[in-house]
Amino acid sequence: MAETLQKPRSFQEIIMRLQSYWAAKGCAVLQPYDMEVGAGTFHPATTLRALGPTPWSAAYVQPSRRPTDGRYGDSPNRWQHxxxxxxxxxxxxxxxxxxxxGSLEAIGIDMKMHDIRFVEDDWESPTxxxxxxxxxxxxxxxxxxxxxYFQxxxxxxxxxxSGELTYGLERLAMYVLGFDDGNEMPFNDPDAPIPLTYGDVFREAEAQYARWNFDVADTDTLLQHFKDAEAECARILAQRADDPKTGRRIVMALPAYDQAIKASHVFNLLDARGVISVTERQAYIGRVRTLTVACADAFLQTAAGGYTPENAA
Amino acid sequence: MTAPPSAPNARHDRQKATDMPDLLIELFSEEIPARMQGKAAADLKKLVTDGLVEAGLTYASAGAFSTPRRLALSVEGVLAASPAVKEERKGPKVGAPEQALAGFLRSTGLSEDQLEARDDKKGQVWFAVIDKPGRSAAEIVAEVLEQTVRNFPWPKSMRWGDGTLRWVRPLHSILCILSDEAGAEVVPLDIDGIKAGDTTHGHRFMASDAFSVTSFDDYATKLKRAKVVLDASERADHIWAEATNQAFAQGMEVVEDRGLLTEVAGLVEWPVVLLGKIEEQFLDLPPEVLKTSMKEHQKFFSVKNPKTGRIEQYVTVANIETADQGATILAGNGRVLSARLADAKFFWENDLRIAKAGMQPWVDALENVTFHNKLGSQKERIERIAALAREIAPSVGADPDLAEQAARVAKADLSSEMVYEFPELQGLMGRYYSDAAGLPVEVGAACEEHYSPLGPSDDVPTAPVSVSVALADKIDLLTGFWAIDEKPTGSKDPFALRRAALGVIRLVLENQIRIPLEGLIVRKFDQLAAFPIGLIVGGKGEGPSGLDDMVGQVSSDLLSFFHDRLKVFLKDKGIRHDIIDACIAMPNNDDLTLLVKRAEALSEALRTDDGENLIQGFKRANNILSAEEKKDGVSYELDPNIKFAEGDEEKVLFAALDTADAIIKPAMEQGKFAEAMHAMAQLRGPIDAFFEAVQVNDENQIVRRNRLCLLHRIRTICGGVADLTKIEG
Known part of the structure; x- marks a missing residue:
């Protein structure tokens, strides 16, 4: 157990330790994707880079949004963001x-004192x-x-x-820092001149977004956004590979995938607004999947996805 | 699992057979799902030992083991090599064309001077005698193990890294040794870069260093030293003994759960049992909620206080010994549990508020829950069940108002937060909420019991209101899916319709309910046809008569489905299928209680000598009669007249039939089947005697016709009991 580290003192320290740990293990430490996503897996650095033969190694924090989990900042362990x-x-x-x-040890979990277990959980993302x-x-x-292990x-x-690890940072931090209410855990160092808790940083935002997600977001607008994203995704992918302006081969899998992410998030918002029935739900999930699958197909036609003129189908 | 023989006499046997090494295999991987471990160990044993035997290597005994990270197999007393065999093959005749001989030499790999010429019936023939040398155990084991690993029947397997090998989770190492007194030898084997060796690892956190082993005994001993208990049943026994001891010391009892015990034993290599207390504020939650939450989310055993009858503590099983005797681990688990139970308490309190106000919002919410896109919402289904429960109620002795009321709220708990969180608590929560709403206890009981019976060993409800809702629920399910032509086919039965039909059968039989199903089914289809959805009933029919045809067809199809399930059900109870067929062919066969009483009586009657022989007599009478009727083109249905009877045997039969008829008819009408069957069996003597003495086809046409009419009477009287033509043999 190398030199036993001091326990981390704040939420941000846990993040920084994970960043240094994985950087030391050779991962490219990326920044969050600049779009609303439901989980870190949606970041193209995971979804798209898991495709094709090219080796890849990355670590990043991803702010994620699940509108239905909103509790106006009142829940000790649930946030829509x-x-x-x-x-x-x-x-x-x-x-x-x-x-x-090793990463758990890096954030102060002593393997000799805790009970760590790997319990079967098969992962599936229909979208x-x-x-x-x-x-x-x-x-x-x-x-x-x-x-x-992505199959x-x-x-x-x-x-x-690809091997994928996903840490739920709030829950992990609550455990490591010893807080039952996540809003009370220190976000920055508790001895800082201006100490801030997680709640200080996010409680206000949680209340505002909960109200908007559940009751105010305009469903007609959202439905239109969904259709627009869907159409734009399809339009991008319908372009020919050869760019007439530069004369280069440019398959636009990433811009198309942005539209798929957008559609997925809009669907989550519509779900939180309660306007999607059980049967429609499946249909929407199917529509988002159609987009992501098409983007995956396109990514495999890019150099990053392993395309070379020689192996072109 | 077979333990390795360690008794002195076993050792002695082994010494005698010095060329019988033991085989030890361990497949070491990342964590294997607990639910798969038992079968995987059994599969490993079967695949390897079958493969060895097939290749000519017999063995004395074998035992397989599993932990979260390893499958192990010990095979004792394996042959050191497969026996050499001589294979003889017959070739062409001596002097046959050269090509034939050349072909034979090619296929055997011999030259002409190695062949033997032998005498055969048609002269001399070439024979090849091929020596197949034995192969070493190591060679065979390597081959068999590689095949086993590559074709292992995991329910789900995966690839990892950049390889193509599949295993349940990444496979890290293979231990494979053959050992005897002289020592252990690694079986040379390389599967996609994983080389077999003689080393393994201990507990992931307590003793993770590699060590080498020389035999199974050495392996098991060193593993235990390295904090791994190899045998799953030993781990389970330890957990149970430790848990009950610790609970006992506190005056508590562990709630038994075999399934959970097996699962937990599959989650640890070194079980450490810890007993914890549930926070006081959660003790008033329904015990089922505590138990389910702890089991499903945390894999905790519930611990009951026998004095209060409440669940007050829990047992968790850790996989590690710590310096603080598990205090940190227990505290962590306790915090997780409290957070979970805080959620459960929140749901329970919210739910109680809605329940006490009458549950209406839940019932309304079911309007938005699709039951099936062709069969409408849950709410529409509940409307149908309520109407049907009301209709059934009088037949089962239930108050129709109560039955309808119960049906209307029986599924309300599906909208509750608790059932959303714990679907397995459906029904049970319904009873709690119905009681909280102040509804009659019969209604609460129906909420809980109307799903029953779920399996063949599940109890059948007996309370009349529960029975009427349970029947209505299942009959609506069956008629609904029959109406949209979604019937079970082969092994596919996604809506569990076979189970529903069996449920109806058991509800009816075990409560001795007299209810004609056909009428009920037809009325249900009429009701469904009026339902504004795309049903095949009514959908395809042209006008009212087309609809009636369709309803008739679907109804009789569903009824025969019930009959098929009934046959399976009764077969398990020892009643032959032909006996059931003989009874199904009778009228009122949609009254299952009646049908089964008839079948039981017939089965009983056929077990007697008279009954069995009567069938022969009946068949003889029936065959002669049918043949003559066919020949003459008429039916001999007139009453036979005793004045044309000639011998005593014929007269006796007349009398016997009168007697039987006088008993059977009223007995049948009153459902006294045993009495009727007994009277019928009494006909055996007179019928046998009649055929013995009398020639039916007499030259005198009057006598002949009279006798045929007499046979017809046998047919009618016996036929009033069951359709005996269906009886085999």
């Missing part, structure tokens, strides 16, 4: 479990046309991460397989 820490390595290294456990096998990782009975993304077999 929360953070995930995401690690993706392709091909999955043979010591990924050990690397992961991403993706699935994988792995576990939820328990620390003393609490789920602190998801650990997944398919966007309907394509992952070859090689």
């Amino acid at each position: 929360y953070y995930q820490y995401q690690v993706i390595i392709k091909p999955s290294p043979p010591d990924l479990q050990a690397l992961y456990l 991403l046309g993706a699935w994988g096998l792995g576990w939820e990782v328990w620390c003393d009975g609490m789920e602190v991460s998801q650990f997944t 398919q993304v966007g309907g394509h077999d992952c070859k090689p397989v």
Whole structure:
């Protein structure tokens, strides 16, 4: 256990320690994707980079939004906006479990004092046309991460397989810092001249977004946004690969994927507004999947996705 | 699981057979899902030992083991090599064309001087005698193990890294040794870069260093030293003993749960049992809620205080020994539990508020829940169930108003927050909420019981209101899916319709309910046809008569589905299918209680000597009669006249039939089947005697016709009991 680290003192310190740990392990430490997503997996650095043969290794924080989880800032452990820490390595290294456990030690979890368990949890994302096998990782009975070996993304077999780690940062931090109410945990150092709790930073935003998500967001507008994103995604992908202006081959998988992300988030907002019935729900999920699968197909036609003129179909 | 023989006599046997090594295999991987471990160990044993035997390697005994990170197999007393065999093959005749001989030599790999010429019936023939040398155990084991790993029947498997090998989770190492007194030898094997060796690892956190082993005993001993209990049943026994001891010391009892015990034993290599207290503020939650939440989310055992009858503590099983005797682990688990139970308490209190106000918002919410896109919403389904429960109520001795009321709220809990969180508590929460709403206890009971029976061993409700809602629920399900032509096919039964039909059968039989199903079904289809959705009933029919045809057809199809399920059900109770067929062919076959009473009586009667022989007599009478009727083109249905009877045997039969008729008819009308069957069986003597003495086809046409009419009477009287032509043998 190397030099035993001091326990972290704040939410941000946990994030910074994860960043340094994974940077030291060779990951490219990326920044959050600049769009609203429901989970870190939606970041193109995971979804799209898991496709094709090119090796990849990245770690990042991803602010994520689940409008239906909004509780006006009153819940000790639920927020409509929360953070995930995401690690993706392709091909999955043979010591990924050990690397992961090392990251827990880095944030102050002593493996000799806690009960860490890998409990079966198969992951499936119908909107991403993706699935994988792995576990939820328990620390003393609490789920602190998801650990997944991607088998398919966007309907394509992952070859090689990516290993994905997702940490629910609030829950993990509450446990490590010893708080039952997440709003009370220190966001910055508790001895800072101006100490701020998680609630100081987010409670106001939670209330405002909860009201907007549940009662105010204009559903007609949102429905139109969904259709627009869907149409634009399809229009982008319908363009020919050869750009007439530059004369270069430019397959626009990423801009198209942005539209798919947008459609997915709009769908989540519509869901929170309660205007999607059970049967419609499946249909919407199917429509988003159609978009992500098409984007995955397109990404495989790019150099980053492994396309070369020689292997062109 | 077979433990390795360690008794002295076993050792002795092994010493005698020095060329019988033991095989030890361990497949070491990342965490195997608990639910898959038991079957995987059994599969490993079967695949490897079958493969060895097929290749000529017999063995003395084998045992398989599993932990979260390993599957292990110990095979004792394996042959050191497969026996050499001589294979003889017959070739062409001596002097056959050269090509034939050349082909034979090619296929056997021999030269001409190695062949033997032998005498055969048609002269001399070439024979090849091929020596197949034995192969070493190591060679065979390597081959069999590789096949086993590559074709392992995991319910779900995966790839990892940039390889193509599949396993349940990444496979890290293979231990494969053959050992005897002289020592252990690694079986040379390489599966996609994983080389077999003689090392493994201990507990992930307590003793993770690699170590090498020389035999199964050595392996099991060193593993235990490295904090791994290899045998799942040993882990389970330890957990249970520890848990009950710790609970007992506090005056508590652990609530038994075999399934959970097996699962938890599959989540740890080194079980450490910890007993914790549930916070006081949660103790008033329904015990089922506490139990379900702790089991489903945390894999905790519930611990009951026998004095209060409440669940007050829990047992959690950790996978590690710590310096603070698990205090940190227990505190962490306790915090997680409190957070979960705080949620449950929040749901419970919210739900109680709605329940006490009469549950109406829940019932209304079911309007927006689609039951099936062709069968409408849950609310529409509830309307149908309520009407049907009301209709059924008088037949089961229930108050129709109560039955209807119960049906209207029986599924209200589906909208509650608690059932949303814990679907397995549906029904049970319904009873709590119905009681909270101040509804009659019969209604609460129906909320809980109307889903029953779910499985063949599940109890059948007996309270009349529960029975009427339970029947209505299942009959609506069946008629609904029959109406839209979504019937079970082969192994596909996504809506569990077979289970529903069996449920109806058991509800009817075990409560001795007399209810004609056909009328009920037809009325249900009429009701569904009036329902504004795309049903095949009414949908395809042209006008009212087309609709009636369709309803008739679908109804009789559903009724025969019930009959098929009934046959399966009664077969398990020892009643032959042909006996059931003989009874189904009778009128009122949609009254299942009546039908089964008839079948039971017939089955009983056929077990007697008279009954069994009567069938032969009946068949003889029936065959002769049918043949003559066909030949003559008429039916001999007139009453036979005793004045044309000639011998005593014929007269006795007349009398016997009169007697039987006089008993059977009223007995049948009163449902006294045993009495009727008994009277029928009494006909055996007179019928046998009649055929013995009398020639039916007498030259005198009057006598002949009279006798045929007598046979017809046998047919009618026996036929009034059951359709005996369906009886086999």
